[in-house]
Amino acid sequence: MSRIHSLHSPQPHARLAKHAQRFQELKRGLDQLEYFCKGTVLKRMTKCGKAYCACASDPTKRHGPYFELTYKVDAKTVNVRLSPEAAPLYQAASLQFRQLKVLLVRLEKLSQTILRLQAKLAQSRHPD
Numbered sequence: 314m315s316r317i318h319s320l321h322s323p324q325p326h327a328r329l330a331k332h333a334q335r336f337q338e339l340k341r342g343l344d345q346l347e348y349f350c351k352g353t354v355l356k357r358m359t360k361c362g363k364a365y366c367a368c369a370s371d372p373t374k375r376h377g378p379y380f381e382l383t384y385k386v387d388a389k390t391v392n393v394r395l396s397p398e399a400a401p402l403y404q405a406a407s408l409q410f411r412q413l414k415v416l417l418v419r420l421e422k423l424s425q426t427i428l429r430l431q432a433k434l435a436q437s438r439h440p441d
């Protein structure tokens with residue numbers, strides 16, 4: 314009885330169509346994607362280490378800013394010095410990567426939902 318009901322119920326199909334549409338919408342976000350890179354851009358003010366330099370005692374007299382791209386490779390942190398001109402480019406790229414990861418998580422979750430529904434529908438078409 315319940316099997317017959319599920320065969321004739323339009324609900325799983327309607328839900329599947331809705332999820333499929335959402336998947337297509339999310340996928341369009343990939344077309345908006347610009348160049349991306351992993352890691353974070355850090356802005357540093359540093360002390361040069363010379364005892365007679367103003368930076369030694371006054372935090373506002375520190376040198377910089379210096380920019381670094383920092384990311385992990387095999388659990389090791391890698392720092393790459395960036396020029397002031399490069400910094401905003403890498404900052405934007407790193408933001409793109411974060412957005413890409415959020416998008417991937419959403420696409421993956423939605424895929425799981427869709428796959429479960431598809432599997433259920435396929436099962437109800439071939440009952441044994």
Ligand SMILES: [Zn+2]
Binds near residue numbers: 362363366367369376
């Ligand atoms: Zn100094």
